[in-house]
Amino acid sequence: MLSIKNLHASIEGNEILRGIDLEVKAGEVHAIMGPNGSGKSTLASVLAGREEYEVTEGEVVFKGENLLELAPEERAREGVFLAFQYPVEIPGVSSTNFLRTAVNQVREHRGLEPLDAVKFLTMMKEKMKLVEIDQKLLSRALNEGFSGGEKKRNEIFQMAMLEPTLSILDETDSGLDIDALKIVSNGVNQLKSKDNATIVVTHYQRLLDYIVPDFVHVLYKGKIVKSGTKELALELEEKGYDWIKEEIGQAAV
Amino acid sequence: MSKDNEILEEFTTKEYEHGWSVNYEADEAPIGLNEDIIKWISAKKEEPQWLLNWRLKAFDTFKKMTEPEWANVHYPKIDLQKLRYYSAPKQGKKPKTLDEVDPELLQIYERLGINLNEQKRLQGIAVDAVLDSVSVATTFKETLSKLGIVFCSFSEAVKEHPELVKKYLGSVVPITDNYYAALNSAVFSDGSFCYIPKGVRCPMELSTYFRINAANTGQFERTLIVAEDESYVSYLEGCTAPQRDENQLHAAVVEIYAATNAEVKYSTVQNWFPGDKNGKGGIYNFVTKRGLCAGDHSKISWTQVETGSAVTWKYPSCVLKGDYSVGEFYSVAVTNNYQQADTGTKMIHIGKNTKSRIVSKGISAGKSQNSYRGQVQVMKRAHNSRNFSQCDSLLMGDRCGAHTFPYIDINNPTAKVEHEATTSKIGEDQIFYCNQRGIDTEDAVALIVNGYAKEVLNQLPMEFAVEAQKLLALTLEGSVG
DSSP states (O other): OOEEEEEEEEEETTTEEEEEEEOOHHHOEEEEOOOOSSSSHHHHHHHHHHEEEEEEEEEEEETEEEEEGSOOHHHHHHTEEEEEOOOEEEEEEEEHHHHHHHHHHHHTTTTTOOHHHHHHHHHOOOOOOOOEEEEEHHEEETTOOHHHHHHHHHHHHHHHOOOOEEEESTTTTTOOOOHHHHHHHHHHHHHOOOOOOEEEOOOGGGGTSOOSEEEEEEEETEEEEEOOOHHHHHHHHHHHHHHHHHHHHHHHO | OOOOHHHHHEEEEEETTOOOOOOOOOOOBHHHOOOOOOOHHHHHTOEEEEEHHHHHHHHHHHTTTTOOOSSSOOOOOOOOOGGGGGGGESSSOOOGGGGGGOOHHHHHHHHHTTTOOTTTOTTTTEEEETTTTTEEEEEEEHHTTTTTEEEEHHHHHHHOOHHHHHHHHHTSTTSSSSHHHHHHHHHOOEEEEEEEEEOOOOOEEEEEEEEOSSTHHHHHOOEEEEEOOTEEEEEEEEOOOOOOOSEEOOEEEEEEEEOOOOOEEEEEEOOOOOOOTTSSSSSEEEEEEEEEETTTTTTEEEEEEEOSSSSSOOOOOEOSSSOEEEEEEEEEEOOOOTTTTEEEEEEEEEEETTTTEEEEEEOTTTTTEEEEEEEEEEOOOOOOOEEEEEEEEEEOOSSSSEEEEEEEEEOOTOOOOEEOOOOOOOOHHHHHHHHHHOOHHHHHHHHEEEEHHHHHHTTSHHHHHHHHHHHHHHTTOOOOO
């Protein structure tokens, strides 16, 4: 589904990603871990098409298409979803209105009829249960005055509504207490299917107790330096990132 | 040039939708401004002597005045001697009913989306259609007259209700008020007149649709609304003009009189031709609008959505004379390309326990300049008066400007005046967030801007609000910063 080859990206002349290779197949969950500043969030942003980042080398193929040639909204309509680390506030625009615009633009792209108000609300009610989100929250302005947990829950709710093929969760666990973490993870797990894939970007192993990955990759200085199964995450939790840094240091010598 | 600016450029090439014009045989005054022209207009309209005298007095006053220069707008001086002050479609005999109006004129309005056929119109809105210097048709006159409501063109009001016109004309905006108001008083050609008798709640929205068609012609219309005790009316105003290379002058006067317990809601969606993307052409919109809350517990509410005009100079105001009277001003002013807007309001608190509320939302894009200018004045006698002002500015791109000029003048220690102001920029983050959910950039801007202006748009009557939302999106299409 997603094939990243030798991806290099920089921002304002500083190279952040220095040759990423990654294969993600349908039905898989990949975790990207790594210390601060290793390029985790940059990778998520580049895949979603944030314009500040310049891709200097490499290729990204998504469902057989060159992803890097598509505008951010086209990537979204093709099925790429990014759950933001810091969801933005849009004053005066209700979540409901926002999502209805989004869902119908995505549907139009997929050759489907736009949903009328009744069908849309029915769909919303159904998906709301997944992340245990309160309807009151959705009639308020998008993310305005939401708590950290409410914002993250709203991200997963949007994911449920847009039914993406590839979901990228960027530090979705940050700022969540344990109850909220369970709810959010539960939502993500229920949305999992053999046809879609998930990339979980996280700093801590904690989230991976709830969203169990098939593969774990360690990102360090813009490169994937180690890949393994979920046991790798446990090892990282136990030993920290230093041993990886040392390993790399030795390899370089 | 950054990516944002490229998008901005692309956006600003958007064409003005109502830029067409039609050729009709016109009845025109000679070009120029002098006493003879004023007499010519007055004679053309078969006016009584008192009105001609009033015009001439206004002209005398006008000659002693100079063009105001305090506003934050810059434009080449207008040579008033090169303008035409009257241009009207030749209609032969003045039509008595809608059926007698030249179908070609009705078609102009149909093309603008204003159907003047009463049967085909949505119930609930009566229209007075003003084309260049005259009113060509007024709908639902008979329905309204059964309730004692007078809704007609100004010229008709002069003929049929001279006592009302004589009593209220210039009572809210005196001829000495300002340069453009004096000019308007001397040469005004037509406009709308509305009278709501005591205790009557007007069952439908009344509206005037102004259309400039002729070239080199100024439009000087007057609107006079009188609401007697315990009455209510909601009034709408819309305007468009053809796309022309030269600038055209529109200097209107609107007067509202509200008696005890009366309420008047006045809404404007102004979409005059704003000039092209290089700043060529466009309407100069120099308008004086004022409401007098004459009676106790009266209320006047202005709502405006300003998207057009090359230069806007406009301050719909409320004089709160009656005790417990209320004035409101809700405004969204959008400027793009080279547009300049200097707009705001004046709230003059004279009576006790008077209240005013100002919500102004400026949106600037392109190379435009957008200024809010507002005055809150509390007179000595205005015990316990209150004002709340909120002035927000939204910037798109880095070549536009937003300015706020609040004036506060308090002469009573019991007054409470609050002023809040914010300036923000449409964030790339907000747009990217929308994009990431599959919403393209233009729709994202429309969504964000409508959210920003929601508090004001909510004040508009339903049908108008939808139109205003579309207009905002259209005006700002592609202007992302």
